[in-house]
Amino acid sequence: MSDVDVKELDRLLQQAFDTASKLYQERGFQRRVGFGKRPALISVDLANAWTRPGNPFTCDQEKMDNEIIPGMQKLLKAFRAAQLPVVHVTTAYEITDRNADFTDMGLWHNKIPIDVVNLKDTDLWAIDSRIAPIDGEYTLLKKRASAFHGTELAGILRANNVDTILVTGVTACACVRQTICDGLADGFRTIAVKEAIGDRVPGAVAWNLFDIDAKFGDVETVDTCVSYLDSLAAQKIAAE
Template structure:
């Protein structure tokens, strides 16, 4: 078994342009924990992928209530500088919610021998969940690291996670805290 770590949408716009949003405060609080998970994965030689929103100025998703952010080619669409990004890590721009949608992520994972995808980032109930479900749709096991994800409110975050804690998809889809995840990759159980 080989696990890859995905960090979803922790971009500069989240911490700058949209720093007033509740999800940003939760994201700031979890950055040290995500960095700890990144280092643990790196020590085991596991792939670390930063998947970033990279929208076009008049992108379809901005026709609803979502305000323009993370515009391709701007600093706002870059990986947040507070994250422990290293030269060997992968940055994967995406134009929609799932990191799998119209990217080469599934082919890369197969090339690398990955069979399990651990997902972190924002927002739990949108891009993190879409990516985890697409991992399953592409025949990869999925893990949502619960204390390394955040939503617009704690209720949204917990309601989403609770749906999948009791899911019949277990053990193909698991929700676990970062400490348990790091113990599993440390023991080789998830590495």
């Protein structure tokens, strides 16, 4: 799509959101879940197959390079300063033969080309080097859209007294959204970090963030989240 087309799509979406917001608010939607006392950062699929060009899963490169990665860098700096949990989530499969009698891909390969993300090709599912994990941060390998589905994530978060998850990554319409929905269902305060969420399809981010904010979590800016994290770090220093 051209820049003109994208701008027109954004205009039409905003018009639809304004109308829908009136209906939602009249019916008691768009409530605030709020920040809790101990957050974790859940970064979904910001691995090379999604963040770099040349892959079927590659997301909007302009947004990735100019918004998502810089936003993640700000968040990581704040989380690390506050010594709070960070989980980097990625996706890969061990048996990628679509004709195999048994595979860890389930049936998802019948819809999307997950067979290209082979566990043996470590560079594909490695977290982007610009936001690479450091010692003390956890990398979680998932097989499904949600970072919670069939993984140890909820247990790890509860064991570390986490009550809030700040979710970033790709894609807004699938893995990020499913992670947020499952996070709320599992009892965590869910925050979608606006500038640090992307997709491949124009309009998908805006629509999904609007819908998430109405039903499943709070959409907050990177700056708002960083201010919240900085306040937690200051409280910790004061307590010491």
